[in-house]
Structures are given as structure tokens and as C-alpha cells.
Amino acid sequence: MISKKQTLKGIIAIIARDFVPKGALKHTGSYVWPVTKGFSGWLRLNAILGRSDGSVGLNPVVGIVSEENEAILRTTSNWPQPTSTISTSLGYLLPEKRYIKWTFAAQSISDVEVEAKKLAACLRQYAVPFIESHASLPVIVTSMEQMRTTYRESVIYRLPAAYLVQGQTALARHYVENELAAIKTRSDRAANDYRLFAENAL
Numbered sequence: 001m002i003s004k005k006q007t008l009k010g011i012i013a014i015i016a017r018d019f020v021p022k023g024a025l026k027h028t029g030s031y032v033w034p035v036t037k038g039f040s041g042w043l044r045l046n047a048i049l050g051r052s053d054g055s056v057g058l059n060p061v062v063g064i065v066s067e068e069n070e071a072i073l074r075t076t077s078n079w080p081q082p083t084s085t086i087s088t089s090l091g092y093l094l095p096e097k098r099y100i101k102w103t104f105a106a107q108s109i110s111d112v113e114v115e116a117k118k119l120a121a122c123l124r125q126y127a128v129p130f131i132e133s134h135a136s137l138p139v140i141v142t143s144m145e146q147m148r149t150t151y152r153e154s155v156i157y158r159l160p161a162a163y164l165v166q167g168q169t170a171l172a173r174h175y176v177e178n179e180l181a182a183i184k185t186r187s188d189r190a191a192n193d194y195r196l197f198a199e200n201a202l
Contacts, residue, residue, distance in 0.1 A: 002108060002109065002112070004049050004054065004055075004056050006109070006112075007055075007056045007104050007112055008047050008049070008056050008058075010109055010112035010113070010116065011045070011056070011058060011104060011112060011115075011116045011119070012045060014112070014113060014116035014117060014120060015043075015045065015060075015116060015119065015120050015123070016031070018116075018117060018120035018121075019043075019120040019123045019124060019127075020033065020043065021033045021041075027082050029044055029045065029046075030042060030043065030044040030082070030083070031043045031044075032065060032082060035064070035131060035132060035135045036135045038066065038067045038068060039064055039065065039066060039067065039135040039136070040064070040065040040067065041062070041063075041064065041065075041128075041131040042062065042063040042064060042065050042083075042084040042087060042131075043060065043061070043062050043063075043123070043127070044060070044061045044063075044084075044087075045058055045059075045060055045061075046058070046059040046060075046061060048101065053105065054105065055103050055104055055105035056103070056104045056105075057101045057102070057103050057104075058101065058102040058103075058104065058119070059089055059090075059099075059101055059102075060089070060090040060102070060119065060123065060127075061084075061087050061088065061089050061090070062087060062088065062090055062093070062123070062127040062130060062131060063084030063085070063086055063087025063088065063131075063149070064084060064085060064086055064087075064131050064134045064135055064140065065082070065083075065084050065085055066085040066137055066140055066162065066165070068137075068165045069085050069137075069140075069158055069161045069162050069165060070082065070083070070085060072161040072164060072165070072201065073157055073158070073161055073197075075200070076161075076196075076197050076200035076201040077157055077193065077196065077197040077200070077201075078193050078196065078197075079157055079197075085140055085158055085162075086134065086140055086143050086144065086148075086149040086150050086158075087149060087150075088130070088149040090122065090123065090126065090127060093126040093127065093130050094122070094126055102115075102119055104116070134149075137162060137165060137166060138166075140162060141159070141162045141163075141166070144158060144159045144162065145159065153190075156179050156194065157194075157197060159175060160172040160173075160175045160176050160201065161201065163175065164201065169202075172201070172202065173202050176197075176198045176201070176202060179194060179198075180194070180195065180198055183195075
């Protein structure tokens with residue numbers, strides 16, 4: 001049986017070869033590539049190496065990057081970059097619509113290749129349509145407003161930023177003011193970071 005590190009290295013190499021478009025940029029485990037003007041596809045392969053059975057778990061997360069949205073966050077907040085504007089675990093795009101962890105218990109490099117190719121095919125079938133259908137700011141905004149393909153800690157920054165990109169300054173200000181009111185009595189780092197964002201963005 002090959003080691004976990006060898007297994008993971010083999011999986012990533014095959015996904016990069018068989019799914020990630022040529023010319024994609026790699027940033028600390030994430031891949032980013034242009035889809036259409038102002039929007040990029042995003043893939044992160046989250047590895048789970050602490051399994052007692054010796055196998056390697058993988059949680060592929062796919063998303064879309066709105067370049068204008070993320071440009072606002074880069075200049076107004078401490079939010080780590082680069083990252084996606086919205087994203088979801090691959091399993092939620094499958095017919096099962098639930099969290100799915102891919103497990104690789106490889107005995108050889110050839111075993112890794114067989115299973116990784118299956119994952120690459122799954123990414124092509126389900127991730128690509130998701131990315132292409134969300135390469136539009138109105139679609140991204142709707143997704144964030146409905147709390148789909150996002151989470152609260154992200155949306156409180158990215159939704160008002162999207163409103164600003166769309167020229168809806170009053171709506172962005174109203175949203176941020178409501179959030180500031182909700183954290184009025186807090187002095188923790190997350191609250192202070194948000195106040196900094198509010199001051200810089202508006």
C-alpha cells in the first residue's frame with residue numbers, strides 16, 4: 001500500500017491534469033482559472049489525512065470568483081485572499097445533494113489513477129455547469145441573499161460588496177448598518193474586523 005502523502009500527491013496531479021484548465025493559477029491548494037470576463041472558476045481539494053484505516057479522504061469544493069467583488073474586499077477588509085465569492089462542496093451538486101467525502105484506499109499508483117479519474121469526470125459533469133451558470137453577478141447576489149452556496153461569515157462582507165459593484169450604494173449601506181447594529185456591544189476580533197470593513201467600504 002502506498003503512503004498517504006503519495007496517494008494525495010497522485011490524486012492532485014491527476015485532477016490538475018484531467019480537470020483543471022491549462023493556465024490555471026495555483027494558490028495554496030486552490031486553483032483559479034478564467035471563465036468569462038470578470039469571473040473565474042475556483043477549486044480547492046481539502047484533504048483528510050487522519051483516517052485510522054490508512055486511506056485518504058478528499059472534500060472537493062468548487063466555486064466562482066467575482067473579480068470586482070474580491071477587489072473590494074482586498075482593499076477594505078482583512079479577509080484572506082485569494083478565495084471564492086461563493087462556493088459549495090461537490091457533493092451538493094450531485095443528485096444526492098449532500099456532503100460527500102471521496103475516499104482513496106489505494107494499493108498502488110495505478111489504483112490512485114483509476115479513482116482520481118472518476119473524481120475528475122464527476123467534476124467535469126457537475127462542477128463545470130455550476131461554475132458557468134454562476135458566472136454572473138446577479139446570479140451570485142441571488143445565491144448570497146438566499147444563503148445558498150455561502151455561509152454567514154462570508155456573506156456579510158460579500159453581499160454588500162456586490163451591491164456596491166452593482167451601484168446599489170444605499171442597499172449596501174442599509175445592509176452594513178444592520179450588521180453593525182447587531183454587533184454593537186461586541187469587541188471581539190471578528191466584530192472589529194467588520195467595523196473596519198464598514199468604515200473602508202462606505
